[in-house]
Amino acid sequence: MSENIERHAYDVLIIGSGGAGLRAAIAAAEGGAKVAVLGKSLLGKAHTVMAEGGVAASLANVDPADGWETHFYDTMRSGHFINNYKMAEVFAKEAPARVLELEQWGAVFDRTPDGKIMQRPFGAHTFRRLAHVGDRTGMELIRTLEQKILTVNVDVFQEITATKIFTDNGRAAGAVAYYREDGRFALFSAKAIVIATGGWGKAYKVTSNSWESTGDGAALAFRAGAELVDMEMVQFHPTGMVWPPGVRGILVTEGVRGEGGLLRNSEGERFMEKYDPQRMELSSRDVVARSIYKEVQAGRGTPHGGAWLDITHKGPEYIKRKLPGMYQQFMALADVDITKTPFEVGPTIHYTMGGLRVDALTCATNVPGLFAAGECAGGLHGANRLGGNSLADILVFGKRAGDGALEFLQGSEGTPKLDDAEVQQEIERVLKPLGNEGGENPYAVHEVLQEVMAEHAGISRTGPSLEEGLQKMLELKARAEHMTVPGSRVFNPGWHAVQDVRNMIALCETIIRGAIERKESRGAQWRLDFADELDEYGKVNFVHKLEDGEAKTFSAPVSEMPTELQELFQLGAAPGIAKSAKKE
Amino acid sequence: MAEEITLSVFRGDRSGGREQEYKIPAIPGMVVLDALHYIQAHQASDLAVRWNCKAAHCGSCSAEINGSAKLLCKTRVDDYEDEVIHVRPMHTFPVIKDLVTDVSWNYEKLRQIPAFQPAVNAPFTMQQRDVDRIQEFRKCIECFLCQNICHVLREHDAKDAYWGPRMMIRMAELEMHPLDTADRVDLLKGAAGVGYCNITKCCTVVCPQGINITDNGIIPLKERVADKYFDPLGGLVRKMHK
Ligand SMILES: Cc1cc2nc3c(=O)[nH]c(=O)nc-3n(C[C@H](O)[C@H](O)[C@H](O)COP(=O)(O)OP(=O)(O)OC[C@H]3O[C@@H](n4cnc5c(N)ncnc54)[C@H](O)[C@@H]3O)c2cc1C
Ligand code: SF4
Ligand code: SF4
Ligand code: FES
Secondary structure (H helix, E strand, O other): OOOOOEEEEEEEEEEOOOHHHHHHHHHHHHOOOOEEEEOOOOOOOOHHHHOOOOEEOOOOOOOOOOOHHHHHHHHHHHOOOOOOHHHHHHHHHHHHHHHHHHHHOOOOOOEOOOOOEOEEOOOOOOOOOEEOOOOOHHHHHHHHHHHHHOOOOEEEEOOEEEEEEEEEOOEEEEEEEEEOOOOOEEEEEEEEEEEOOOOOHHHOOOEOOOOOOOOHHHHHHHHOOOOEEOOOOEEEEEEEEOOOHHHOOOEOOOHHHHOOOEEEOOOOOOOHHHHOOOOHHHOOHHHHHHHHHHHHHOOOOOOOOOEEEEOHHHOHHHHHHHOHHHHHHHHHHHOOOOOOOOEEEEEEEEEEOOEEEOOOOOOEOOOOOEEEOHHHEEOOOOOOOOOOHHHHHHHHHHHHHHHHHHHHHHHOOOOOOOOHHHHHHHHHHHHOOEOOOOOEOHHHHHHHHHHHHHHHOOOOEOHHHHHHHHHHHHHHHHHHHHEOEOOOOOOOHHHHHHHHHHHHHHHHHHHHHHHHHOOOOEOOEOEOOEOOOOHHHHHEEEEEEEEOOEEEEEEEEOOOOOHHHHHHHOOOOOHHHHHHHHHO | OOOEEEEEEEEEEOOEEEEEEEEEEOOOOOEHHHHHHHHHHHOOOOOOOOOOOOOOOOOOOEEEEOOEEEEHHHOEHHHHOOOOEEEEOOOOOOEEEOOEEOOHHHHHHHHHOOOOOEOOOOOOOOOHHHHHHHHHHHOOOOOOHHHHHOHHHHOOOOOOOOOOHHHHHHHHHHHOOOOEOOOOHHHHHOOOOHHHOOOOOHHHHHOOOOOOHHHHHHHHHHHHHHHHHHOHHHHHHHHHHO
C-alpha cells in the first residue's frame, strides 16, 4: 500500500504554533527564509492562550531598581543553580526588548498611572516585574503574534500533527504529519527544523494543561537522536481547583496570592509562616505546593483535600476588577463567590522544566539542523520555574531559535534527502491502529499512564516507588505497541490519542529515570528518602539519549558561571536591592 | 442532581448526519465538554469535538446546545436538569465531522484587515482610560459564536457582503487604538460591509467574553463611515486629529 502524499519543501520548518513557534517563524521569515509553521490546533488557540498572570521582564516601570541582574539572580536561585546560566543570562537581558516589541505589534498591556506598561508582583520575583493584561496575558501574547504572522510571509498549517522527524546522515531532513481533519499525510522536507511543541503536563491526571501538552516534539526529537535534560523536574503549581471533581486541576492564577490572597489550613492557621516566614504566600512554587501537601498529609486539609485560599479582605470591587476571570471561573464552575468566602485549592501539574538540551545562544540541539525553544526545551528554569518566566522564555528563545536556524542555513550546504521507504514505513505505522479491533484502547492506556505517574513520580518520591513505577511504565510501553481504534481517518480523536500516548510514554520513562538518579531533594524533585539538597548533585544535570532504541541516562556537569556573574550572589541581597542600599 | 444524563449529539459529516443518544453517569460540576469526553473514552472514541483549554480561554469548543450558541466548556450539565441535552455543530459553517466545523473563512477575513500601524516606536505612553475600550475588544477569544449567530451570515449566507461581528470588533480595536495611523473606513463601507449590520444585537448576547460588540464596536464604526462619506468636512477634521 503506497499513500498519496502532499509534498512541501521549506528552508525552515517550525513544529508548534504556540508563542515559541510563532516567534521563531517571525524571526526566520524576517530573515528571508521560506517558512512553514505547523500546529495541532487552529491558529491562536495553542496552550499559550491559557497563561494568565503575566510575562516577566525587568522593564523597571514600577520598581526602578529592577534590572537584568536581579531577574537573572531570581531565576538562578529559583532553579536551585542547576540552570544553564548562559540561557538565564541572555533571557534576563533580552526579555524587556521582546515585551516592548509586542507593544509595537499591537499588544495592549495594562498601564501605570504615567502611561507605561504596568507590572505586578509574583512569587519569588524580587521586584514587581510581570507585565500583564488583567488575567489573560497569554491570550494577548498569542493574539499579537497571530496578527503579526498574518503580515509576514509564513505558511501556516492548522490542525496537523507531526509524527516523525527524519534525518539524513545525522542531519535533520524533514518531518511527516497528518491533517487531523481527514487523515491525509503531508511530507515536509526542510533545511532546518525548530521544535516548539510545548510541555507534557497531560502525563498527569490532575493538571492545568490543555490536551495539546503531550510532549510530541520532545519525543520526536528524542527518537531522532536529540538529548533530553532535567526531565525529573516537573512543576506542581500550588493552587489548582480541587472541587467539584469536574474541575479538579484547573488553574487558580498565582495572581490571587500576588494581589494579597492568604492560605490557611483547616485549623485556620496561616501555615506558610512555618515554611517560609519571609516570603509567606509568595514563596516559590515548589515550596508552597509542598507546604500545602504537607498540611493535608498531617490531617489539616480542607474537606476535599486542599488548603483554603482567602481574598475576601480585599473587597468585592477590587477582586472583580483585578481578577475578573477567577471570579467568574468560581461562580460558573463551582458556585463559589470568592468575594464572600475562602475557596479550596491544591497542587496541580503545571509545567515541565526539563526538555531538549540546547545551546544557550542558538537553541541548537545536538542533532545538526534541529533546534528547540519554549517549554519543550530544558535548561533555563533548572529545578523550578518562576511564574511569568515562561512567557518571557518563549519570546526570547523563540526569536533565538528562528535566528539560529537562519544562521545554520547560511553555514550549511545543500538540502538533506528524505528516504521514501522510511516515509512509507512511518505512514503504515501511524495507520495501523485504525479500524482494527481487539487491541488496547488509547484512552485506557492514557489513564493507566496518569495513574502510574501520580503514584510513583508525583510530588513526593522515593527510590523503591520510582523503581516500581519504571517497571510499570516499561510494561505499559509494551502494551501500547498494540493500540487499536474504531472509525475512519476523518477527525478521529481516538486515533489522535494513539500518537499522543506513545509520545508521553517515551518521556515519562525519562522522568522516572532522572528522578531515580537524582538522589536528593532540589526544587521540584522531592525525595522522601533523600530529604536534603546535596552539593554533589548541584553540580550535575541528568541527560537522556536513545541508544539502539533504549533510553540511556548519564550525568553532565552544570556549566560554571564566570566570576562577574558569581559575584551577583555575594552581595548579601538581590543585586537591585544591594545596589540601591549602597546609594542611600 | 440526576444520576444519569442523556445527551443527543449530532454525528455526521459533509454529506449529512443525525443525532445519536448517549447515556452517561453524572459527575458533580461536569460541563458539557466533560460529558462528551466521557462518551469519547467509553462509548465512541471517534466522536469529533474541538477543544483545547477547558477554561473558556481558547474559543475552540463552540457549538449549539439545546438551540443556543455556547462554549461546551463553560456550560454546566446541571443547567439542564431532567432535560435531554442536544448538542449540534455551529450552523453557519460547513460541518467537517460531528461537532467540528470548517471556520477557515474567518481566518481569510482576519488576514485581509490592514494591520496595526503605530505612529511611534515602543515604549508607548498611553493612559489606562484610553485603552480600556480596546482592551474590551481584545478580550475576544475568536470562538466565532457571534459569526455563527449573526443573521446576515446565518440566514442570508451573505459572507461575500458582510464580514461579521468578529471582524468588526477587530477593526474597531485597531481604529480606536490611540497610536494607529492606518485607515480602514473605506474597507468598512466597501468589502467588509458594515452597512449590512442592522443592530439586532444578537451577537452581543452570545459573546462568552461579554464584549459589547454592537454598542461599543459596530455603532461607532458606522459613525465613522457616516462621518467620512456623508460629512466630508467632518471626516477631514477627524482624520487630522487621529
Ligand atoms: C493555565 C496556565 C497558566 C499559565 N500562566 C502563565 C503565566 O502567567 N506566565 C507564564 O510565564 N507562563 C504561564 N504558563 C506557562 C506558559 O503558558 C507555557 O509554558 C507556554 O505558553 C508554552 O509555550 P510554547 O510556545 O512553548 O508551547 P505551547 O503554547 O504549548 O504550544 C505548543 C504548540 O505545538 C503544537 N504541537 C504540539 N505537538 C505537535 C505535533 N505533534 N505536530 C504539530 N504541532 C504540534 C501545538 O498544537 C501548539 O501549537 C501557564 C500555563 C498554564 C497551563
Ligand atoms: S447586531 Fe449586527 S453584527 Fe450583530 S448579530 Fe445583529 S446584524 Fe449581526
Ligand atoms: S466577539 Fe465574542 S462571540 Fe465573537 S468571536 Fe470574539 S469572543 Fe466570540
Ligand atoms: S475549550 Fe477552550 S474555550 Fe472551551
